[in-house]
Amino acid sequence: xxxxxxxxxxxxxxxxxxxxxxxxxxxxxxxxxxxxxxxxxxxxxxxxxxxxxxxxxxxxxxxxxxxxxxxxxxxxxxxxxxxxxxxxxxxxxxxxxxxxxxxxxxxxxxxxxxxxxxxxxxxxxxxxxxxxxxxxxxxxxxxxxxxxxxxxxxxxxxxxxxxxxxxxxxxxxxxxxxxxxxxxxxxxxxxxxxxxxxxxxxxxxxxxxxxxxxxxxxxxxxxxxxxxxxxxxxxxxxxxxxxxxxxxxxxxxxxxxxxxxxxxxxxxxxxxxxxxxxxxxxxxxxxxxxxxxxxxxxxxxxxxxxxxxxxxxxxxxxxxxxxxxxxxxxxxxxxxxxxxxxxxxxxxxxxxxxxxxxxxxxxxxxxxxxxxxxxxxxxxxxxxxxxxxxx
Numbered sequence: 001x002x003x004x005x006x007x008x009x010x011x012x013x014x015x016x017x018x019x020x021x022x023x024x025x026x027x028x029x030x031x032x033x034x035x036x037x038x039x040x041x042x043x044x045x046x047x048x049x050x051x052x053x054x055x056x057x058x059x060x061x062x063x064x065x066x067x068x069x070x071x072x073x074x075x076x077x078x079x080x081x082x083x084x085x086x087x088x089x090x091x092x093x094x095x096x097x098x099x100x101x102x103x104x105x106x107x108x109x110x111x112x113x114x115x116x117x118x119x120x121x122x123x124x125x126x127x128x129x130x131x132x133x134x135x136x137x138x139x140x141x142x143x144x145x146x147x148x149x150x151x152x153x154x155x156x157x158x159x160x161x162x163x164x165x166x167x168x169x170x171x172x173x174x175x176x177x178x179x180x181x182x183x184x185x186x187x188x189x190x191x192x193x194x195x196x197x198x199x200x201x202x203x204x205x206x207x208x209x210x211x212x213x214x215x216x217x218x219x220x221x222x223x224x225x226x227x228x229x230x231x232x233x234x235x236x237x238x239x240x241x242x243x244x245x246x247x248x249x250x251x252x253x254x255x256x257x258x259x260x261x262x263x264x265x266x267x268x269x270x271x272x273x274x275x276x277x278x279x280x281x282x283x284x285x286x287x288x289x290x291x292x293x294x295x296x297x298x299x300x301x302x303x304x305x306x307x308x309x310x311x312x313x314x315x316x317x318x319x320x321x322x323x324x325x326x327x328x329x330x331x332x333x334x335x336x337x338x339x340x341x342x343x344x345x346x347x348x349x350x351x352x353x354x355x356x357x358x359x360x361x362x363x364x365x366x367x368x369x370x371x372x373x374x375x376x377x378x379x380x381x382x383x384x385x386x387x388x389x390x391x
Contacts, residue, residue, distance in 0.1 A: 006058070007033030012125040014118065014151070015040045016068055016142050018048035019134030020084030023161055023200065026192075027132060030202075036060050037126050041068055041118055043077055043110035046086075067135070068142050069112035077108040084161075087137045087168040095167040098197055115149040122149070128156035136161075137168025139177055152184055153210075161200045174199055185209040 006028070013035040018024060028034055037060045040052050044065040056063050067075065067088070079086040081103045096102055119125065131146065133139055139162055146152045158181060165173045172180070178188060178201060186203040193199040275282075 008036050008060075009033035010126060011035045011128040011130060011156075012037040012039070013130045013132060015042070016131070016133045017135035017138070018042045018046075018052050019161060021048075021051050023084065023134065024051075024132075027159060027200075031130075034058070034061075035126075035130065038062070039064065039118060041066065041113070043067065043108050045108045046077065046110075047079060047106075064113060064118050066111040066113035066117075067138065068115065068118060068145055070114070070141070070145065071112055074109055074111050077110045078104055079106045079108065081105045084134070085136070087135075087171075089137050089169040089171070091168055092166055092171075094165045095163070098167075115145055115151070119149070119151065122151065122154065125154075127154075129154050130157040130159070131155050132159040134161045136163055137166075137171035140170070140172050140180075143177075143180065147184060152186075156205050157189070158186055158203045159200065160203075161198060164197050164199060174201065177201070178203070185213055 009032055013031075015024075015038070018040055034055075038055065038058075039062055040055065041064045042048055042052050044063075052063050055061050067077070069075075075088050077086055077088055080091075080099075081101070082099060085099075091102065129151070131151065133142055135142065139160060143152070146155075152158070160177060162174055162177055163171070166176075181203050182188075185206045187206045187209070188201065189204040190202040191199050192202075
């Protein structure tokens with residue numbers, strides 16, 4: 001099909017892996033023309049790069065160099081000796097059994113690109129939106145990225161050329177790919193199994209299923225919201241009941257407080273009346289109290305003076321007592337000496353008395369001698385003898 005003669009039809013087609021030229025041309029023929037917007041995600045150094053470059057000369061056609069993936073690291077795209085057969089992972093035993101003479105032909109270093117580089121503005125793409133995948137083994141990762149990015153939810157058709165069985169490690173067979181898409185509301189529209197080992201699936205979006213799923217989702221959301229509202233209503237009812245109980249308790253406490261206040265007012269009025277009644281007695285009591293306070297003050301002052309006098313007398317008594325004790329001690333010490341002196345004095349008095357008597361006797365004897373001279377000698381002898389006896 002000449003590029004310049006291609007008919008343009010409405011809508012957008014996103015191609016992940018250009019694949020064999022014959023397969024792509026057959027699909028465009030089924031569509032009835034080339035969509036007005038075509039995005040081809042294909043490594044620039046692959047064997048399909050020439051065909052993609054020629055398509056890119058048309059208006060509305062663009063090429064993204066790379067492979068759709070989650071990260072931006074590089075990978076090796078291995079091309080085999082079978083037309084359009086290539087993969088990023090090792091071939092499975094089923095592929096080797098299907099093609100016993102399978103050999104690697106070349107390898108292309110491809111970069112990984114994110115969905116935002118392929119579809120910067122999903123809402124701006126013209127409809128209907130179609131997706132074509134021709135990268136055996138890479139279909140699961142590409143489909144998951146498209147599903148998470150919202151492309152599958154807007155796609156009207158998904159076309160895949162895949163192995164009936166998993167041909168590369170990590171890939172899925174036709175049945176698993178079809179089941180995965182049917183779970184996302186796509187129904188098999190046509191399957192080209194001219195090559196039963198490499199069928200081409202065309203799955204069309206099922207609007208009724210999508211709408212039913214949307215309604216189910218909405219119903220689930222509403223049910224969840226209803227459950228939340230019910231739970232909230234139950235919680236609010238419980239809180240309302242608690243608030244009612246608290247209100248009743250507050251009302252009871254308010255009534256009790258009001259009754260206590262009324263009682264306090266009555267008691268206050270009674271106290272005021274009683275105070276007014278007892279005012280004269282209170283004044284007399286106050287006067288008596290003041291007089292008692294004055295008497296108490298005077299008594300306390302007198303007590304202070306008496307205490308001062310008592311302290312003075314106590315000090316004087318202590319001094320007198322000290323003097324008495326000193327005199328008593330002195331007297332105690334002097335008593336023996338006084339007794340001794342008294343005894344000596346008595347002895348002296350006795351001696352003096354005896355001497356006087358002797359003198360009187362002597363004088364009397366002298367008188368007698370003068371009267372009776374004869375008897376002088378005898379009386380002198382007597383006087384001497386008494387003196388001697390006195391001694």
